[in-house]
Amino acid sequence: MDYFAQQAINAVQLGSIYALIALGYSMVYGVLVMINFAHGDVFMVSSFFCFLLLLVAPVPFAAALVIVMLATAILGVCIERLAYRPLRNAPRVSAIITALGCGLVIQNTTLSLSPYSQRMPELLKPVVWKFGGVSVSSLQVLIVGISVALMLGLDFFIRKTRYGMAMRAISMDRITVPLMGIPTNAIISMTFALGGALGGAAGVLYGMAYPVIGASMGVLVGWKAFVAAVIGGIGNVRGAVLGGYLLGAVEVFTVTVLPSTYRDLVSYSLLLIILIFKPYGLLGRPAVQKV
Amino acid sequence: MMSKKLPYLLSFVLLLGPVGCKETKPSVKIGLNLELTGDIPAVGASSKNAAEMFFSKLNADGGVSLASGPMPAELIIGDNGAKADQAAATAQRLISQEKVVAMVGPNSSACAIPAGEIAESLKCVMISPWSTNPKTTMDTTAGAPKRYVFRACFTDLFQAKVLAKFTLNDLKAKKAAVLYDGSSEAPLAQATLFQETFTADGGEIVAFETFTTGDKDFSAQLTKIGAAQPDVIFLPTYYNDVPLIAQQARRLGITAQFVGSDAWSSPEIIKLGGADLEGSYFCNHFSTQIATDEAKKFVSDYTAKYGQAPDDVAALTYDACGLLVEALEKGGKNDREAVREAFAQIREYKGVTGTFKFEPGSGDPIKSAVVLQIKDGQFVWVTNAQP
Numbered sequence: 001m002d003y004f005a006q007q008a009i010n011a012v013q014l015g016s017i018y019a020l021i022a023l024g025y026s027m028v029y030g031v032l033v034m035i036n037f038a039h040g041d042v043f044m045v046s047s048f049f050c051f052l053l054l055l056v057a058p059v060p061f062a063a064a065l066v067i068v069m070l071a072t073a074i075l076g077v078c079i080e081r082l083a084y085r086p087l088r089n090a091p092r093v094s095a096i097i098t099a100l101g102c103g104l105v106i107q108n109t110t111l112s113l114s115p116y117s118q119r120m121p122e123l124l125k126p127v128v129w130k131f132g133g134v135s136v137s138s139l140q141v142l143i144v145g146i147s148v149a150l151m152l153g154l155d156f157f158i159r160k161t162r163y164g165m166a167m168r169a170i171s172m173d174r175i176t177v178p179l180m181g182i183p184t185n186a187i188i189s190m191t192f193a194l195g196g197a198l199g200g201a202a203g204v205l206y207g208m209a210y211p212v213i214g215a216s217m218g219v220l221v222g223w224k225a226f227v228a229a230v231i232g233g234i235g236n237v238r239g240a241v242l243g244g245y246l247l248g249a250v251e252v253f254t255v256t257v258l259p260s261t262y263r264d265l266v267s268y269s270l271l272l273i274i275l276i277f278k279p280y281g282l283l284g285r286p287a288v289q290k291v
Numbered sequence: 292m293m294s295k296k297l298p299y300l301l302s303f304v305l306l307l308g309p310v311g312c313k314e315t316k317p318s319v320k321i322g323l324n325l326e327l328t329g330d331i332p333a334v335g336a337s338s339k340n341a342a343e344m345f346f347s348k349l350n351a352d353g354g355v356s357l358a359s360g361p362m363p364a365e366l367i368i369g370d371n372g373a374k375a376d377q378a379a380a381t382a383q384r385l386i387s388q389e390k391v392v393a394m395v396g397p398n399s400s401a402c403a404i405p406a407g408e409i410a411e412s413l414k415c416v417m418i419s420p421w422s423t424n425p426k427t428t429m430d431t432t433a434g435a436p437k438r439y440v441f442r443a444c445f446t447d448l449f450q451a452k453v454l455a456k457f458t459l460n461d462l463k464a465k466k467a468a469v470l471y472d473g474s475s476e477a478p479l480a481q482a483t484l485f486q487e488t489f490t491a492d493g494g495e496i497v498a499f500e501t502f503t504t505g506d507k508d509f510s511a512q513l514t515k516i517g518a519a520q521p522d523v524i525f526l527p528t529y530y531n532d533v534p535l536i537a538q539q540a541r542r543l544g545i546t547a548q549f550v551g552s553d554a555w556s557s558p559e560i561i562k563l564g565g566a567d568l569e570g571s572y573f574c575n576h577f578s579t580q581i582a583t584d585e586a587k588k589f590v591s592d593y594t595a596k597y598g599q600a601p602d603d604v605a606a607l608t609y610d611a612c613g614l615l616v617e618a619l620e621k622g623g624k625n626d627r628e629a630v631r632e633a634f635a636q637i638r639e640y641k642g643v644t645g646t647f648k649f650e651p652g653s654g655d656p657i658k659s660a661v662v663l664q665i666k667d668g669q670f671v672w673v674t675n676a677q678p
Contacts, residue, residue, distance in 0.1 A: 003518050006543070010510035115332040117531050119563045128542055135544045210507040212535050212563050216330065220505035255511035260500040261473050263511075 002133030004256070011252035012245070013140045013209065016147035019244025020202040021225035022232065023154065024195035026240035029229070030171045031191045032088070034095050038079060038102035040222015042196055045106055046072040046203025047213040048114065054121045061123045065146070069200040076196020077189050085185070103218075111215040120211035123204075143205045150201055151241050154194065158237060167191055171235065231271050233284025242282055247271070318365040319355045319625050321346070321615065322385030324396035324406055324417075329373030330504065331529055333557040334398050334604050338420060340597050341605035342366060342395060345612040355616055358623030364616075367391055371402050378402030382409040382417070392619070393417070393630050395611050398604055400424035400477035407440040414439060416630045418615055420607035421576075423447045423553060424480045428654035439631055441654035443611040443644070444576050445678070447477070450552060451484035453660050453676040454525070454574050455492050458550055461662075461674070462572070464522035466497045468547070470512055470536060471527050473501030481527035481552045497521050502532075509536050510543065517545045527552040534564035541567050548572070556603040561668050571665050576603040577644040578661045578672040586643040603644070610642030 021043050028036040050068045053059065059067070083102050087095050127138040158164035166187045169177045178184045206221070207213055224247060232243025250267040258266060280286050323342055326335035346364045349355065354363035367389045371378035378397045385391045386409065393416040397403045403422035410417035411430065419427055419442045430437045458464050467489055471478040486496050497519035500512040513536070516524060524540065524547045526533055537549055551573035560568065579590050579600055589609060593601040601609075617640060619625070622633030640647040640656075647656040662673045 003514065006514045007511060010508075010514060013510070014508050111328060115328060115336075116559060117563060119534070119565065126542065128544065130544070135542065137542050139542075206507075210535055211538070212507070212531060214330070214531065216505070217507065220503075221507070252511040255500070255515060260502065260512050260515070264503060 005134045007252050007256045009134065009136055009140060011249040012144055013248075014252060015245035015248025016144045017202055017206055017209070017221070017244075018225050018228045018247050019151065019241045020147050020198055020205070021222060022229040022240035022244045023151065023237060024199045025226050025229040026232070026234055026237055027167075027191055027195050030235035030237070031167055031188060032084075032174075033235075034084070034092070035099060035226070035234075036084075036192075036195070037096065037099040037222075037226075038083075038106060039195065039199055040218035040225065041103040041106040041110075042072060042075060042079070042218075043199040043203050043206070043222060043225075044213075044215065044218030045075065045110060046200040047120070047207040047217070048110055048118075049200070050204045050207050051118055051120055051213060054123070058121070064123060065201060065204050068204050069197040072200030072203065073193040073197040076192040076199070080189060080192040085188075103222075107215055107218065114215065117212050117214035120207040120213055122211070123208055139208060143209055146201065146205060150198060154198070155237060157194075163187065163190060227268075227271065231274055231281055233278075233281030236281070236283045236285075239281055239283035246282075316363075317625075318363050319357075319619060320365050320367055320389060320391040321612075322382075322389060322391035322394040322396075323366055323368045324371055324378060324381045324385060324394055324402070325368065326373040326396075326398055326402065327368075327370040329371075330531055331373050331399060331557075333530065333559045333602075334421070335370070335373070337557070337602050337605040338396060338398055338608040339368060341593065341601060341608040342612055344593060344596055345609050349616065355619050355625075357619065357625060362625060371397050371406070373399055373402060375401050375405045379405040379409050382406040383413075386410065386413045386415045391415070392625055392627055393615055395420065395608065395615060398422060398608075399475075400427055400480070401475050403427045403442075404476055407437060411437045411439050414631070415627050416441065416615070416618070416634055418443060418611040420444065420611040421553070421604050422477070423450060424476050426476070426480070436653050436655075438635075441614070441634060443607045443614060443642070443647070443656065444553075445658055445660055446655050447480045447484050447552075449678060450574050450660060451481060451488045453662070454485055454550060454552065455488040455494065457572070457574075457662055457674070457676070458489065458523055458525070459492055459494050462523060462548060462550070464494075464548065466495050466519075466521045467523045467525055467550075468498035468500070468516040468519055468521035469496060469525045469527070470498075470500045470502070470509065470516060472504055472529070472532065474504050475529075477554060478527045478529070478552075481554070482525070485525055485527065506532075507535055509539050513540050513543050513545060516540075517543055521547050523548045523550050525550050525552075527554060529554045530557040530560035530563070533560055534568065537564060537567035537571070553603060556670075558599065558602055558670070561665060561670075564665075568665050569667075572662055572673065573665075574676075575661050575663050575670075577606045578663055578670065580672040581661070581675070582643070583641075585641070589643040606644045610640075610644050610647070613642055614640055614647070 024039045049071050129136050166182045228243035228247040229240045232239030254263045254266040325338050350363045353361040369381035371381045398421035400422040403419040417440050428440045469482050471482040498516045549571035555573040618630050618634035622629035645658050657678050660676045663670045664673050
């Protein structure tokens with residue numbers, strides 16, 4: 001029993017990280033119908049921002065989190081402004097290739113500056129609590145707590161504020177919305193800032209949980225988060241969260257009951273089966289074809 | 292139409308002209324196929340440093356003494372990104388385009404195996420300093436050793452025996468768990484061979500778990516391993532992954548001793564691993580503490596030049612270069628076939644990592660191993676293991 005409880009805790013921690021990154025993919029897709037493949041690398045670079053910040057000034061955790069989120073938000077906006085906006089009306093394939101290219105540029109810039117993996121300095125001293133045979137670290141509580149708080153905050157923002165309403169309006173009809181006096185470009189920039197900030201938060205939390213950071217770490221995690229976003233229904237923010245936790249749980253529990261070699265095989269087969277029955281993801285709605 | 296393109300053509304010719312007209316002095320071209328970028332850049336950097344140090348010294352002493360007189364050696368460095376496909380492509384480029392007479396590297400088995408296939412098919416000698424996987428020098432389709440592929444290190448089979456014996460006899464541990472990267476060649480071979488020898492010698496493997504390259508979360512596998520209550524956890528995994536595994540294991544309350552393979556040997560592991568790896572043991576090729584006079588000189592020269600002590604990849608690369616030059620000088624010709632024939636004749640060679648003995652027809656040297664412990668942030672020599 002303890003064993004399964006421990007695995008459940010592992011799954012929640014992993015799922016929180018996936019969900020936080022998946023949100024960045026899903027929001028951008030929702031608004032622009034574009035897959036921002038650079039997001040995994042934005043996430044990676046935010047870990048390095050945190051590392052550099054701590055190298056220069058040993059600020060407390062909360063300050064580090066806020067500064068890195070801000071920095072990554074700016075990076076997100078810059079990428080949109082420089083790379084994606086000029087291509088907004090170009091064929092979709094060009095936009096995707098640009099996104100992939102941006103990711104590679106970020107990754108290789110980091111690689112050339114830091115070819116070696118780095119050890120993230122300890123931001124907080126983790127305390128490990130024991131409940132019977134189950135260990136929970138303060139870090140896990142923090143990761144899950146902050147992720148959930150950010151996700152709830154985002155959900156509130158999108159559903160209850162005027163800016164959120166504008167985002168939802170753009171995702172419905174990008175052509176008509178400017179006619180209503182909504183500054184489309186500003187709202188799109190804001191979407192990238194939000195996505196970047198969430199990726200930044202994920203980068204800081206990830207760097208604390210897995211303190212060896214390297215230039216290629218965004219690839220696999222970013223890719224898995226993208227899968228999570230698709231499973232949840234890409235474009236749907238709640239779906240991304242659901243997909244993230246689902247992917248975390250499927251990965252951990254496959255290892256729990258089967259040899260770990262089968263992890264990726266079983267978990268991705270399962271996710272494919274979900275897509276066969278729910279081709280738009282768990283919470284996604286079929287796109288209306290406008291002719 | 293033509294006139295429009297002419298300026299571009301002209302500038303192209305002007306730019307490339309000097310490259311084509313470069314004065315070519317006869318030299319012995321030696322290719323390096325190294326992991327300079329990718330997941331294990333510390334390995335490529337050590338290897339490059341050692342090779343450059345070896346050949347700059349050799350060239351300062353006159354170069355390679357061939358039958359026709361001394362000829363300087365020229366290094367051509369290719370990056371394989373620690374990826375199998377790139378390693379094969381780099382081998383192809385070094386051999387076919389750069390026309391190297393022999394190739395040193397790749398180091399990781401995942402790269403050395405495909406690069407070895409290319410070297411074998413193009414009939415060019417390749418020496419891997421650090422690849423311990425049996426398949427590197429083995430032609431698996433023919434079931435015989437490859438003709439052109441050699442290595443400067445012991446194999447995983449020997450390493451697994453050393454570690455199984457050490458775990459059972461010195462650590463008095465009967466129950467072992469294994470966690471390794473199932474998608475990478477060297478860890479795969481080391482894990483499987485350890486499992487075989489450890490069980491054959493009377494130990495018990497209580498958990499045998501894998502992960503995939505790039506994974507950072509091992510909590511599910513480690514929780515499983517923790518439930519099996521092993522005395523030791525064997526981690527035949529690269530220096531980048533080990534620190535995270537160790538940390539997550541300790542946070543899950545697992546107190547078992549960690550034991551590792553030569554994949555740990557980069558000093559980076561101490562920088563990344565911190566206190567969680569303190570007291571862990573691993574098998575290695577070389578220790579600076581029990582060095583011969585020749586090795587001591589290598590260690591002090593290397594430290595003076597690069598500001599850090601050489602790790603085993605550096606030492607093995609130095610020996611790989613030494614072996615290659617020995618073959619070149621014995622063969623007496625700047626010719627691939629002559630190098631291969633002369634290399635196959637080498638029976639004994641004294642290098643900085645110990646004495647190499649080659650049996651006829653085999654590219655695998657017979658040499659001793661050391662067991663090291665991570666203690667106070669240093670690699671400390673524990674024991675020697677003879678073949």
